[in-house]
Amino acid sequence: MRRAVCALLTVVLVAACSSPDGSTTGSATSIVIGAGSEPENLNPVLGYAPDGAAKIFDGLVSRDASLALKPALADGLPTASADGLTWTAKLRKDITFSDGTPLTAQDVVFTYKSVLDKKVNSTIATRFDAVTDVVAVDTGTVEFTLSHAYAPFPQQLTLGIVPAAKFAGVDVNSAPFNTAPIGTGPYTVAEWRKGDRLVLKANEKYWGGAPAIKTVTVVFVPDDNARATRMAAGEFDGTVLPPKLARSYVSKSGYRLVQNPSADYRGLGIPSELPFTSDPRVRRAINLGINRQAMIDAVLAGSGKPAATPISPHLKDWYDPSATFAFDTAEAARLLDEAGWRKGADGKRARDGQPARLPVLYPAPDVLRKELALAAASDIAKLGIDAPVEATTFEVMLQRRGEAASVWGGGEPYDPDTAAYTLLHSRYAGQQGYVNMTLYRNSTVDTALDTGRRSLDPGVRKQAYQDFQRAYVNDPGWAFLVFLDHTYVLRDKWNGQETQVEPHDHGLVNAVWWNLERWTPKP
Incomplete structure (x- = not known):
């Protein structure tokens, strides 16, 4: 690999720097992006880019800048039967995959049935719990059958569609497709060097029109400081950075500092089965003892909002502003005393000889989470609780979820169901993966979440999510801390960027470059 860096011997950074793949960042028809995370695979069936903006794939629907659903591979928005149990989508005509093979309803059926196949290691199968069958009515029509009405179902149809023929006689979990995919999207995969970079080339026959940016090189750099250094060295055309690292680009000639709103939270998952934190009073006390606004001011440089539940203020029709936690250390101390965790002469709390202790874990490369x-x-320590901080990995955080609190991230601006259901419903407590990591159980919360997803009446849904938020703050399973604004540094060479409220996932997809295929070079 050749990595050239611009000479910094002159007063200004030379515009035509060499990028890590040998191309020039000075060309407006190519872009080099520094990404903070790398996908495990590029197969939508296994969980790649389920919320759309996948670059390589299209879903039946996509989203515009306002997050409203619009037809993509479907020729109109899918329609539902009166009882909400059957959804029908008709495909656009004459759509082909990038290898020239035609898209048919069988490809859609294969994609969704593979997600639901228990032999397939799909990380998004829980999104489709309500789906009992998917059939091709004809070559251009797909019908989904649900076990119960599921109001947010159209939101799940952004999933990219894969060509069934590429999996004939192949195990989906280990298919060559997973690293060298074929899709209908605006870009194709030219190269993927795992742990290093992904290179995309424009699909000149894309049904939505060929992109003006012809080459996209995504360089994977999980360490925030390393990305900042390499951006400053001229290696990237754009990258995501924590707010404090991004601030050096304010008013810097040739660059744009982009700050986008998001429903992306950072929260402290509190283990509900740890003896110390099994009492709701203790979990509520921890929430009351955390100064969220101070975090926003000091850590986020003002770029965020306080969080109390996973329902973001950007979910305006659903967010309950009364469901919050005041910063109240006196009430926190009272609750801890009431629960039997009292301070000793050393200022540390204990009960029956057991110290009040809650380790706090975070993923090592992430400066913001640190x-x-x-x-x-x-x-937390100011409340008399021993709270040692440990740098580790996501894998260890999952392994220790029953004994330690961890700084997790997540959140979506599409529907309260997708933001909260798998995170807090008791049916997911104890399951593997990133669902209900705190082993939280609350029957009132369960009832509200079930009502919210199963009702087709907007008024009933609104009341259900209000009930959920109010029940949750009385018995929290997390200390949700902040909703971030996502901050990016971008060379000022293109037109076409549109602001979109972003979800947690903002690597190559759902980020400032969510509509990259529509960007055009500045004259």
Whole structure:
């Protein structure tokens, strides 16, 4: 691999720097992106880009800048039967995959049935719990059958469609397709060097029109400081950075500092079965003892909002502003005393000889989570609780989810069901993966979440999510800390960027470049 870096001997950064793949970042028809995370695979069936903006694939529907659903591979928005149990989608005519083979309803059926196949290791199968069958009515029509009415179902149809023929006689879990996919999207995969970079080339025959940016090189750099250094060295045309690292680009000639709103939270998952935190009073006390606004001011440089539940203020029709936690250390101390965890002469709390202890874990390369972990642990320690901070990996965080609190991230701006259901419903407690990591159980919360997803009446749904939020803050399973604004540094060479409220996932997809295929070089 050749990595050239621009000479910094002149007063200004030379515009035509060499990028890590040898191309020039000075060309407006190519872009080099520094990404903070790398996908495990590029197969939508296994969980790649389920919320759309996949670049390589299209779903039946996609989203515009306002997050409204619009037809993509479907020729109109899918329609539902009166009881909400059957959904029908008709495909556009004459759509082909990038290898020239035609898209048919069988490809759609294969995609969704593979997600539901228990032999397939799909990370998104829980999104489709309500689906009992998917059939091709004819070559251009797909019908989904649900076991119960599921109001947010159209939101799940952004999933990219894969060509069934590429999996004939092949195990989906280990298929060559997973690293060298074929899709209908605006870009094709030219190269993927795992742990290093992904190179995309424009699909000149894309049904939505060929992109003006012809080459996209995504360089994977999980360490925030390393990305900042390499952006400053001229290796990238754009990258995501924590707010404090991005601030050096304010008013810097030739660059744009982009700050996008998001429903992306960072929260401290509190283990519900740890003896110390099994009492709701203790979990509520921890929430009351955390100064969220101080975190926003000091850690986020003002770029965010306080969080109390996973329902973001950007979910305006569903968010309950009364469901919050005041910063109230006196009430926190009272609750801890009431629960039997009292301070000793050393200022540390204990009960029956057992110390009040809650380790706080965060993923080592993530500067922002480190700072949030340190801030949260400092506030918790002021309550008399031993809260040691440990840098580790996501895998270890999952392994220790029953004994330690971890700084997790997540959140979606599409529907309260997708933001909260698998995270907090008791049916997912104890399951593998990133569902109900805190082993939280609350029957009132379960009832509200079930009502919210099964009702087709907007008024009933609104009341259900209000009930959920109010029940949750009385018995929290997390200390949700902040909703982030996502901050990016971008060379000012293109037109066409549109602001979109972003979800947690903002690597190559759902980020400032969510509509990259529509960007055009500045004259």
